[in-house]
Amino acid sequence: MTQKIVLKSRPVGVPTPQNFETQTTEIAELTTGMVRLKAHTFSVDPYLRGRMSDAKSYIAPFAVGEPIIGGGVALVTESKAEGLKVGDYVLGMFPWQEEMVVNATGMQLVDPKIAPLSYYLGVLGMPGLTAYFGLLDIGKPHKGETVVVSGAAGAVGLVVGQIAKIKGCRVVGITGDLSKVDYLINELGFDAAVNYKTETNLAGALAAACPDGVDVYFDNVGGEISDAVISQINKASRIIICGQISMYNATSQPVGPRIQPTILKKSALMQGFIVNNYASQFPEGFKALAQWVGSGMLKYTNTTFHGFEKLPDAFIALFDGKNLGKMIVEV
């Protein structure tokens, strides 16, 4: 027997611990093609909020009463699958369950000697690839341009900002905490960072931080933060829509200033994406990220909750901006 965490009810607005339930469950029998795993580290990500609702999105909703499924790293404890042996670590999409028997298809072997296991959930995993392809393929930052990133101290944002620095841009982060402002500027080399929670005039603070306007805006947050950035965009600017965390818990249609007149006046481009659009190019992205991490040009950090039962708390804390870098749960 083992523990699993299921979606007990669909959240309305901000998720609460009552939307989740820990249950005892049997572990399936090990048959050919399957592995027995012990969960090592789980990733919690804002996009999971979308799957907890039953609204149509780019990915099917979770069923009520069934486990949440998210990214994770696990240890192989028994194997009837080719190419996987006891002691291997694998990266994949796993149910929130401490021990499990699952089909080995689609799992990726990861090497704790190359990078800490948690990095495969962050800078060398989906968040890192999201930053890499969104910024470079859509944003196309040129040397000397100004790149603004919202959710700058999050799992994706801090990679975006550092890649933009590597590309020779002026980088301005938007975040919601003084210690994060300090981290972005003094640890990661951002040129400026703005605390949206304490700024009474966010557009003014951005104008001061971006004296030449905004050429690329990598948006993880949306809402009023984006209104302030979009008011500063330059001609031929690029706006990358990666996330809209400020609206994931909205219970009514969010409204705001219409942006099309600005998009028109500035001949600007706005594009939404999900990282899986770039699946065929993941090896290229992984290689570049691993090189930057290896050479010390790309730093990374996690916020870690300890204990399997902390998964819902860690997830809920995302919406309060409690994480610096990737939010993970070590089982």
Add this chain to the structure above:
Amino acid sequence: MTQKIVLKSRPVGVPTPQNFETQTTEIAELTTGMVRLKAHTFSVDPYLRGRMSDAKSYIAPFAVGEPIIGGGVALVTESKAEGLKVGDYVLGMFPWQEEMVVNATGMQLVDPKIAPLSYYLGVLGMPGLTAYFGLLDIGKPHKGETVVVSGAAGAVGLVVGQIAKIKGCRVVGITGDLSKVDYLINELGFDAAVNYKTETNLAGALAAACPDGVDVYFDNVGGEISDAVISQINKASRIIICGQISMYNATSQPVGPRIQPTILKKSALMQGFIVNNYASQFPEGFKALAQWVGSGMLKYTNTTFHGFEKLPDAFIALFDGKNLGKMIVEV
């Protein structure tokens, strides 16, 4: 002495005849490099509204007390400019003035034997090139895709729809008049057309007209019409922001549903543009448009006001959707 029409005061909201004044003026002396012109046909265009305000945009505002400047075709009546002789017709940006002496730089010779002179202001001019580059370069319509165009019976919209038909798309126009619905379907071969003024459920009418969703949206109008279209977009759809005429007369910041969550869910692209971004490719666009016009694949029509003094009325009528095709004034 001749007549000119100046901007008497900046419009607040919808322009009125009182914002303009006809004045008598001297004609400048003809010196080297100059031509004397008699205005033949003027173009009136929605974008002129932006230049009547002093808000920052992609083009400088008109000065109060000075003539409006817009596209037109004129007859050369005297010339001290190389390459232009009496009897030639020229296309250019001219002050709203019946007779004038102007520098010949930047004018383009046009041939009334190739096409009616008014066509150089429409399908073979800026509106045609706007449709051509916006649809093909940003929209990238593929055979079998659904293309929706707002302002479908306007100078740009009817070219957009016909090019999309030439490219093998399902084409749905949005317009505000029953006779225009009829014209789009029965004269131009649109697959469907929706009258936004009489539809009580525009999104529902669009859903019925676009059973496979919307792949390309060419937007001349903005506002609630766009809200309805954007609610129907497909994955990887393209939204071309060409005009936002519904908001040009707004006296406060227009608000509406935030669109970024949809742009994200659909991995959609939105891009604004002005035709001058494509200036280096105008010859290619002109050639394609002229071929389609010549072969009868691309039809065109004008709404004509007669008499120089009708310029303000014709311009104001644009915002009431009075034009089918290009709105022009024959002097």
